Amino acid sequence: xxRALSQFWRLLKLCISGPRGKMGIxxxxxxxxxxxxxxxxxxxxxxxxxxxxxxLEAMNGSEAIRQVGVFFLIVAANVCIHLIGLYLRKMLQxxxxxxxxxxxxxxxxxNRAYWHLANSADSMSNPQSQPVxxxxxxxxxxxxxxxxxxxxxxxxxIGRVAGLFSYIVLLWSLASFPxxxxxxxxxxxxxxxxxxxxxLYVALCSLLxxxxxxxxxxxxxxxxxxxxxxxxxLARLRLNYDEVAMSAGERxxxxxFNSRFDAIIAxxxxxxxxxxxxxxxxxxxxxxxxxxxxxxxLPGYLAGHVAFxxxxxxxxAFSNVVTSLSWFVFSYRDLSDLVAASSRLxxxxxxxxxAGRTGRRIAQHDSSDGVLGLKGLALETPQGTVxxxxxxxxxxxxxxxxxxxxxxxxxxxxxxxxxxxxxxxSGEVFTxxxxxxxxxxxxxxxxxxxxDALAYPRDKQDFGAEDxxxxxxxxxxxxxxxxxxxxxxxxxxxxxxxxxxxxxALGRLLVHRPQWALLDEPTSGLDIAAETELLCxxxxxxxxxxxxxxxxxxxxxxxxLRHITLDPxxxxxxxxxxxxxxx
Numbered sequence: 001x002x003r004a005l006s007q008f009w010r011l012l013k014l015c016i017s018g019p020r021g022k023m024g025i026x027x028x029x030x031x032x033x034x035x036x037x038x039x040x041x042x043x044x045x046x047x048x049x050x051x052x053x054x055x056l057e058a059m060n061g062s063e064a065i066r067q068v069g070v071f072f073l074i075v076a077a078n079v080c081i082h083l084i085g086l087y088l089r090k091m092l093q094x095x096x097x098x099x100x101x102x103x104x105x106x107x108x109x110x111n112r113a114y115w116h117l118a119n120s121a122d123s124m125s126n127p128q129s130q131p132v133x134x135x136x137x138x139x140x141x142x143x144x145x146x147x148x149x150x151x152x153x154x155x156x157x158i159g160r161v162a163g164l165f166s167y168i169v170l171l172w173s174l175a176s177f178p179x180x181x182x183x184x185x186x187x188x189x190x191x192x193x194x195x196x197x198x199x200l201y202v203a204l205c206s207l208l209x210x211x212x213x214x215x216x217x218x219x220x221x222x223x224x225x226x227x228x229x230x231x232x233x234l235a236r237l238r239l240n241y242d243e244v245a246m247s248a249g250e251r252x253x254x255x256x257f258n259s260r261f262d263a264i265i266a267x268x269x270x271x272x273x274x275x276x277x278x279x280x281x282x283x284x285x286x287x288x289x290x291x292x293x294x295x296x297x298l299p300g301y302l303a304g305h306v307a308f309x310x311x312x313x314x315x316x317a318f319s320n321v322v323t324s325l326s327w328f329v330f331s332y333r334d335l336s337d338l339v340a341a342s343s344r345l346x347x348x349x350x351x352x353x354x355a356g357r358t359g360r361r362i363a364q365h366d367s368s369d370g371v372l373g374l375k376g377l378a379l380e381t382p383q384g385t386v387x388x389x390x391x392x393x394x395x396x397x398x399x400x401x402x403x404x405x406x407x408x409x410x411x412x413x414x415x416x417x418x419x420x421x422x423x424x425x426s427g428e429v430f431t432x433x434x435x436x437x438x439x440x441x442x443x444x445x446x447x448x449x450x451x452d453a454l455a456y457p458r459d460k461q462d463f464g465a466e467d468x469x470x471x472x473x474x475x476x477x478x479x480x481x482x483x484x485x486x487x488x489x490x491x492x493x494x495x496x497x498x499x500x501x502x503x504x505a506l507g508r509l510l511v512h513r514p515q516w517a518l519l520d521e522p523t524s525g526l527d528i529a530a531e532t533e534l535l536c537x538x539x540x541x542x543x544x545x546x547x548x549x550x551x552x553x554x555x556x557x558x559x560x561l562r563h564i565t566l567d568p569x570x571x572x573x574x575x576x577x578x579x580x581x582x583x
Contacts, residue, residue, distance in 0.1 A: 004339050007346035011146060014103040014349075021099040027092040032158055034085040041077050042320065043170060048074060050313035057308045089151060097147040104139045107349050112421065113356035119382065132351045134228035142345040149338040153331055164324040171195055171317040194318050202325035205285060209329045213278040216336035219271045221344060226267055230260040278333070285329060360423040367430040371396050372418065372516070372546070377427035379410050379417060384424075387413060388566060397432070397515070400539070400547045400558040405566035411550045412441060414566070415520050418548065434515035441520040441550075443505035445485040450477070453485055454507050463511055474537055475507040476530075498525035506534055510541055517542075519549045532557040 015021055048070060055063040108114050117132055132138070175194035190196065233256050237244060244253055298311075328335075367373060373394040379387045388410040395401055405411050416422040417429060419438045445453040451460040451468045460468065472478050483496060496504065502525050509517055523531040535557030538547075549555050554563070 004342065007342045008150070010346055010349070011100065011342055012150070015096040015100045015147065017099060017103060020095055024092050024095045024099070027088050027095065028155075031085050031088050031092065031155055034081050034088070035155065035158065038078065038081045038085070041074055041081065043167075045074055046170060046313055046316045046320065049316050053308060053312045089155070093147055093151055096151070097144055100147060101139060101143045104143055104345070104349060107352045107356065108135060108139065111356035111358075113352045115421065116355035116358045116423075117352060132348045133225060134232065135348060135352075137224070137228045137231075138345055138348040142341050142348075145341045146338070146345055149334060149341065153334060153338060156331065157327055160324040160327045164321065167317060167320040167324060168195060171198070171314075171321050174314045174317050194314070195321070198318060198321045198325060202322055202329070205281075205326070206328045208281060209278065209332050212281055213274070213332050213336065215274055216271075216278070216333065217340050217343070219267065219274060220336055220340035223264070223267050223271055224340065224344065226260065226264045230257070230264055233257055233260050275333070282329060282332070285326075358423055362417060362423060362425045363428045364420050365428060365430045367432045370432045370434065371430065372432055372548075373430040375428040375430070377417070377425065377429065379413050379422065379425045382424050387425075390414065390427075390566065393564065394430075395546060395548065395562075397434075397546055398544050399562055400555070400560065401549065401562045401564060402554055403548065403550045403564050403566060404552065404554075407552075409566055411566060412520050415518050415548075415550055418518055432516065435512070436516040436518065437509060437512055437514040438518040439505050439508070439520065439522055441524075443501045445501075445504070447485060449485075450480060450483045450504070453504055454511055456508065458512070468511065471507045471510040472504075474510055474541070475503040475534060477503055477507065499530070502526060503534065506538065509538055509545070513542060514545060516546045517548070519547065521551055522549065523551070523555065528556055531555065 016025060048067060052064065052067040052071070055067055108117075114135065117135065172195055233253075237253055244250070323330075362377070371394045373392070374390055375392050377390040377392075379390070381387060403411055403414065413422055415438065417425070418431070419436070420429075420431065444456075446456050448460075450472065451465065454460070454468050454471060455463055469478070469481065472480070477500060480496070480500070502522060506519075506522060523534065526534065535555055538545075539558050547555075547558055549558075554561060
């Protein structure tokens with residue numbers, strides 16, 4: 001319980017942070033005030049019951065008709081209060097959802113926490129870095145669900161607690177007569193017995209509901225995880241439709257889909273069985289809770305303590321007390337959903353915070369002389385296994401450097417280290433204070449048109465459309481101005497081959513004109529002639545740019561090329577080969 005409350009509090013602090021979140025507090029207060037006004041109209045309705053049924057008992061037609069008019073006035077007031085409150089709730093819901101979502105995105109993106117989460121160590125070696133499944137679902141679905149549920153349940157609870165005191169005072173005044181226990185042989189009278197009966201009745205029912213429903217939270221968390229895993233499998237097919245189709249992999253993919261959907265069904269059965277067990281009590285309870293008060297009040301009516309109109313008022317007052325106290329019973333299923341969602345979301349955010357604080361054993365320094373240098377660098381896996389020891393070397397401005405080595409050696413990891421991303425290892429990296437672009441082995445293109453892809457990670461509005469078109473033409477993509485990315489079900493690079501995607505990625509260099517370019521297999525999808533042409537253009541357009549290229553074959557077209565071979569089995573002196581090759 002304490003853990004759940006601490007999770008609620010951490011998430012609520014995110015909701016009310018910032019100007020938008022604090023303005024939401026004003027909305028919240030206004031909604032609560034409206035709820036209090038609604039309580040007052042409900043109490044007036046209790047008194048109306050006594051007046052109306054009293055008029056009927058006295059056969060007073062004119063008073064009964066007047067009470068009908070009063071009834072419609074009370075209903076009209078309730079409708080206005082409800083509609084205004086509903087509108088404010090929806091406004092508050094979107095305001096706090098926006099604040100919570102932005103806070104979650106900040107935590108996920110800050111210090112590249114998303115990357116550290118995806119590349120974290122196993123939980124046995126580093127529990128704080130345990131991978132979190134489906135972060136997209138946490139941000140998109142759980143933020144929305146948490147706000148919806150917490151507002152619904154919190155406002156409902158506040159309204160019930162506030163109303164409860166009013167209803168208890170009302171019930172206490174209406175049920176001032178005692179209950180004699182002589183019918184069971186005891187010489188005692190219980191004063192205001194209906195008030196005590198309400199508390200005892202609801203307390204016993206709440207304990208029973210918790211006993212029947214406590215497994216729901218774990219089942220709901222597991223159901224969300226399995227649903228997300230199924231959606232992820234479907235999304236992978238969308239992202240890799242070409243590869244699956246060319247491999248005739250439909251049967252294998254269908255097997256994965258069936259397996260994950262079967263897991264959903266298996267947990268769903270356990271969930272509905274538990275729901276059925278819980279409903280065996282809650283449904284009869286909700287069906288009888290409005291009638292039980294009448295039965296409890298009957299002894300007072302039969303003993304002549306109240307008239308018929310008083311009986312109806314007493315019954316309604318008791319019913320209001322019981323329904324207010326029964327918030328836990330009525331909301332148990334929703335509370336289980338809320339606890340499950342807040343647990344998933346809070347665990348994700350805490351893991352992301354921890355990932356963003358991932359310590360670096362590889363020291364990153366600014367280079368005072370504008371040279372990129374390595375000193376005593378050793379690269380390790382997240383589990384601490386040494387991948388590659390790299391000798392000390394320096395790369396000066398304007399060089400073209402080819403890094404080669406066996407597959408799986410750690411060349412891409414070295415590029416990540418030079419970019420300041422890889423934290424695992426030891427040694428020092430000295431990085432010049434200059435503009436730098438890193439092109440990964442698999443090009444990434446954001447949602448948008450080809451100009452958005454070319455300008456990434458900056459906005460295309462930062463560059464002139466004509467300059468972007470010129471860059472496209474220089475890399476041989478001048479006829480592809482209508483290509484769009486990520487705006488259909490495939491989320492892929494529409495109509496572009498692997499080589500065209502690499503051309504587009506290299507076109508970014510012509511647009512951004514960086515002083516340093518770190519390229520991982522940038523021309524693996526091109527033939528030697530196309531590679532030579534492209535790299536010649538890059539060197540001509542960017543004569544002062546330093547190119548550091550990971551490739552299995554010597555890049556052609558950059559002019560003088562410095563070759564560094566990475567080989568963990570060789571001695572440090574033989575790892576560096578500064579031989580020059582003609583363009």
